[in-house]
Amino acid sequence: MPTHPHLTLTPIGTIRSPFREAAGTPIQPAFSDGAEGEVVIDDAYVAALDDLEGFDRVWLVYWLDRAGPFRSRVVPYRDTREHGLFATRSPARPNPIGLSVVRLLGREGCVLRVADLDVLDGTPLLDLKPYVPEFDAHPGARAGWFATTSSERRVADARFHAAGPGGAKEPER
Amino acid sequence: MPTHPHLTLTPIGTIRSPFREAAGTPIQPAFSDGAEGEVVIDDAYVAALDDLEGFDRVWLVYWLDRAGPFRSRVVPYRDTREHGLFATRSPARPNPIGLSVVRLLGREGCVLRVADLDVLDGTPLLDLKPYVPEFDAHPGARAGWFATTSSERRVADARFHAAGPGGAKEPER
Numbered sequence: 001m002p003t004h005p006h007l008t009l010t011p012i013g014t015i016r017s018p019f020r021e022a023a024g025t026p027i028q029p030a031f032s033d034g035a036e037g038e039v040v041i042d043d044a045y046v047a048a049l050d051d052l053e054g055f056d057r058v059w060l061v062y063w064l065d066r067a068g069p070f071r072s073r074v075v076p077y078r079d080t081r082e083h084g085l086f087a088t089r090s091p092a093r094p095n096p097i098g099l100s101v102v103r104l105l106g107r108e109g110c111v112l113r114v115a116d117l118d119v120l121d122g123t124p125l126l127d128l129k130p131y132v133p134e135f136d137a138h139p140g141a142r143a144g145w146f147a148t149t150s151s152e153r154r155v156a157d158a159r160f161h162a163a164g165p166g167g168a169k170e171p172e173r
Numbered sequence: 174m175p176t177h178p179h180l181t182l183t184p185i186g187t188i189r190s191p192f193r194e195a196a197g198t199p200i201q202p203a204f205s206d207g208a209e210g211e212v213v214i215d216d217a218y219v220a221a222l223d224d225l226e227g228f229d230r231v232w233l234v235y236w237l238d239r240a241g242p243f244r245s246r247v248v249p250y251r252d253t254r255e256h257g258l259f260a261t262r263s264p265a266r267p268n269p270i271g272l273s274v275v276r277l278l279g280r281e282g283c284v285l286r287v288a289d290l291d292v293l294d295g296t297p298l299l300d301l302k303p304y305v306p307e308f309d310a311h312p313g314a315r316a317g318w319f320a321t322t323s324s325e326r327r328v329a330d331a332r333f334h335a336a337g338p339g340g341a342k343e344p345e346r
Binding site: 010055093135 | 201
């Protein structure tokens with residue numbers, strides 16, 4: 001088996017959103033009140049975007065560039081108890097890869113207009129995938145502690161603060 | 174805005190599946206006939222797995238280590254017509270990040286038993302996220318060309334062949 005000690009990514013574009021810092025940023029697309037923004041893809045990929053307009057929703061796969069360092073256990077925004085990091089959508093992940101499904105409003109060349117954004121402005125985009133209900137929708141799946149939490153929190157605060165430029169923080173995904 | 178010309182990932186574990194090469198591998202979890210396997214996480218992350226057992230399904234985020242190079246336009250397994258790469262789940266992506274939702278059957282320490290696998294054996298794992306229907310399930314979303322295709326293909330073939338060790342090929346995700 002080949003070993004892969006380090007793998008390298010190159011951003012394919014940038015996400016433009018109304019959210020400049022995590023405090024107050026929705027923690028998931030479902031809580032964004034439809035927040036709109038743009039996904040600006042590098043010109044080199046224009047042909048690869050053909051036919052994306054046929055999809056209501058797309059997955060954004062992105063780099064959580066303002067997340068704090070990995071923590072094994074966290075108190076996520078949506079609960080008051082601690083959980084293992086991989087049982088949460090907290091950004092403090094070993095590989096800070098974020099995943100959000102957004103609504104696709106339109107496309108002009110390499111710019112996608114999207115809604116339901118929960119991503120910080122300037123976030124590097126790694127991949128785009130069409131949302132396909134046949135593959136991705138499991139409405140009845142049991143959702144562990146999410147099903148019993150009493151927290152109704154919908155926006156981020158300072159708990160996953162990274163000491164980055166501007167001190168911006170990441171919401172959960 | 175900080176620039177991120179290259180971002181680095183380190184695998185957190187390995188996916189063990191019955192599929193040694195892409196030809197014949199299911200192209201999505203939904204087509205796997207429940208294929209079972211294991212996700213073996215590095216010991217350093219055992220505490221981060223706490224409470225994952227409460228979830229029926231988990232997202233596997235992984236490195237498509239046997240995918241061929243990026244192509245702007247592809248004829249995906251599920252159609253006979255060409256589409257922009259980002260309107261497909263083909264593995265020939267600029268950043269070869271794969272995404273599959275699998276059923277979680279159980280956990281023993283750092284080993285997860287999973288079903289509905291559509292991933293090649295030995296695939297490096299990058300992240301694990303709980304599947305949360307409130308965030309992830311959009312059963313009514315319009316699915317572009319998937320809705321009109323006449324292809325019923327459920328397993329991969331050689332079209333996204335990489336000239337890698339053993340000549341294994343990647344299914345779509």
